[in-house]
Amino acid sequence: MLHVNENYSKIQASYLFTEIAHRVSAHQQANPDAKIIRLGIGDVTEPLAPAVVEAMHKAVDDEAGRKDFHGYGPEQGYAFLREKVAKVDFQDRGIDIAADEIFISDGAKCDCGNIQELFGNDVKIAVGDPVYPVYVDTNVMAGRTGKSENGRYPGLTYLTCNAANGFVPDPETAAGCDVVYLCYPNNPTGAVATKEQLQKWVDWANANKALILFDAAYEAFIRTPGIPHSIYECEGARTCAIEFRSYSKTAGFTGIRCGYTVVPKGLMAYAADGTPVELRPMWTRRQTTKFNGASYITQRGAEAIYSAEGQAQCKATIDFYLENGRLMKEALQALGYTVTGGGDSPYLWVDVKGDSWEFFDKLLKEANVVTTPGAGFGKAGEGYIRISSFNSRENVLEAIERLKKVL
Numbered sequence: 001m002l003h004v005n006e007n008y009s010k011i012q013a014s015y016l017f018t019e020i021a022h023r024v025s026a027h028q029q030a031n032p033d034a035k036i037i038r039l040g041i042g043d044v045t046e047p048l049a050p051a052v053v054e055a056m057h058k059a060v061d062d063e064a065g066r067k068d069f070h071g072y073g074p075e076q077g078y079a080f081l082r083e084k085v086a087k088v089d090f091q092d093r094g095i096d097i098a099a100d101e102i103f104i105s106d107g108a109k110c111d112c113g114n115i116q117e118l119f120g121n122d123v124k125i126a127v128g129d130p131v132y133p134v135y136v137d138t139n140v141m142a143g144r145t146g147k148s149e150n151g152r153y154p155g156l157t158y159l160t161c162n163a164a165n166g167f168v169p170d171p172e173t174a175a176g177c178d179v180v181y182l183c184y185p186n187n188p189t190g191a192v193a194t195k196e197q198l199q200k201w202v203d204w205a206n207a208n209k210a211l212i213l214f215d216a217a218y219e220a221f222i223r224t225p226g227i228p229h230s231i232y233e234c235e236g237a238r239t240c241a242i243e244f245r246s247y248s249k250t251a252g253f254t255g256i257r258c259g260y261t262v263v264p265k266g267l268m269a270y271a272a273d274g275t276p277v278e279l280r281p282m283w284t285r286r287q288t289t290k291f292n293g294a295s296y297i298t299q300r301g302a303e304a305i306y307s308a309e310g311q312a313q314c315k316a317t318i319d320f321y322l323e324n325g326r327l328m329k330e331a332l333q334a335l336g337y338t339v340t341g342g343g344d345s346p347y348l349w350v351d352v353k354g355d356s357w358e359f360f361d362k363l364l365k366e367a368n369v370v371t372t373p374g375a376g377f378g379k380a381g382e383g384y385i386r387i388s389s390f391n392s393r394e395n396v397l398e399a400i401e402r403l404k405k406v407l
Contacts, residue, residue: 007143010153016133016376017041020360027364037399039328040370042187042346042388044252046320048301049313052251055304059297070296075288077104077260081299084306085260089245095232101264101280103287104302106294108217108246108259112181113138114290115213115242115261118282119179119269126157126177128169130188130374130381132215135181151379160380163351167191167340171204180205182231183215185222188377188386189349190341195228202231205240211269212237217246217259220318222344238264242279249346249390251305251314258294258302321346324396325389331400332387335407348387349374356382367402 020040028036047053062068076082082099090097105111112134116125121144127135129152136156139145146154157177159169167189174180182201184193205212214231222229231241243262247253263283268276294302304310325342332339332350340349352359356373363369363385374384389396 005141005143007141007145010140010145010147011137012148012151015137016372019376020370020372023361023364024370027368031368034368036364036368036370037391037395037402038370039387039389039391039396039399040372042249042390043254044249044321044390045392046252046317048252048256049305049310049317051304051307051310051313052301056297056301059300062300063297073293073296073299075291075293076100076284077102077293078296078299081303082260084303085245088306088311090230090232090262093229093233095230096238097232097262097264101262103261103263103283104294104299105259105261105287105291106257106298107248107253108215108244108261109134111244111259111261112213112215114286115244115283116142116144116179117286118279120272123178124157124176125155126159126174126180128161128167128181128183128186129158129379130161130377130384131158131181132183132187133377135213136378151375158378158380161186161189161191162380163338163340167349168193168197171201174204174210177210179211179213181213181215183217184228185218185341185345186347187215187218188347188372188374188381189384190345190347190386191349192222192224192227192344195226195233198228198231199234202234202237202240206236209270210240211267212241214241214243216243218249218345219245220250220314221322221346223322224344227344232262232264239267242267247302247305250318251302251310252317253298253302256298256301258298320393321389324391324393327396328387328389328400331403335404337407342389346389348389350385350387352383352385354383356385359385363403363406367399367406369399369402 082102085102086099125139159173161167219229231237231243246259263280267279329339329342338351341347356375360373372386374381
């Protein structure tokens with residue numbers, strides 16, 4: 001008899017964005033003439049940078065002839081991209097990361113989900129609450145939890161992130177945990193962590209032989225001086241942290257799919273008998289076994305992000321999104337709402353002082369504006385909605401006017 005992985009049945013209802021899509025579809029069918037403005041899912045709207053487009057066109061031409069044709073590439077990524085990543089994202093910032101510690105992938109979401117395959121099912125996992133659902137659901141699928149009870153899974157440690165702690169938890173709340181997921185700038189709250197706060201986590205992880213899984217997918221949005229772009233800006237992070245990066249929001253690659261993960265040499269976990277086991281070779285084996293690498297065309301496009309033209313063009317697009325966020329944040333604050341995020345993040349975390357799904361439905365049905373209910377990100381997300389700044393300026397300004405009328 002063919003048995004399924006019954007851990008899948010533990011996952012609550014449906015995936016957050018699937019539920020949103022169902023509600024939006026039903027509203028659209030009931031109101032076919034309504035112009036819906038989508039400020040929910042964090043998908044980009046602006047086109048790829050011209051430097052990226054040019055590089056990808058050239059890469060297509062390479063594939064059109066025998067001389068420059070590329071078939072299977074190295075599973076860890078082409079050296080031309082890994083070397084640029086190491087230099088621009090890390091070494092130019094004074095961070096000791098080498099090209100052979102970088103693994104190119106088809107995006108940070110996959111890597112954040114796949115990394116848990118390296119760990120035993122008995123490890124104790126800590127996640128923020130509210131939380132990006134992938135961190136939770138992939139561990140549920142792996143069998144590390146019980147069935148959901150009151151919006152939380154037994155077997156996971158939830159680190160409450162709220163206005164009182166600036167949406168940055170303290171390491172003391174993760175006592176007894178082996179793996180901690182941290183995401184800053186944070187999705188969904190838009191909060192950032194200071195170097196002092198991250199250093200406390202690094203010191204805690206090293207002292208407790210724990211591992212930090214650091215999601216830096218939104219680091220390119222940081223504009224405040226002194227806010228770390230990488231966990232490796234903290235002393236000792238190489239011995240306790242893996243970092244994930246994404247080009248989805250940095251350069252509009254949500255439909256192209258490319259990102260990378262940093263696994264430093266010498267980063268250790270432990271076998272059941274206490275023997276140290278290096279994680280980098282394990283991740284190498286996982287990738288070479290299950291992944292054939294991001295395409296040559298995609299990686300040539302990603303390489304162009306690091307050119308002078310690409311850097312300037314991508315920064316201009318990010319600045320455009322941040323201005324969208326500033327406009328919406330100021331409008332919501334003028335309406336009396338407390339808003340976190342913006343400035344260093346593409347997300348606004350709005351305290352609606354009530355049921356988040358009810359507020360979501362109100363904005364959808366009365367303003368034809370799609371947001372994301374905070375409850376979908378965890379128990380501590382109740383009472384908030386997340387608004388994305390990824391949209392055209394025209395739509396953002398129209399959404400602001402609609403919100404003013406409804407709120």
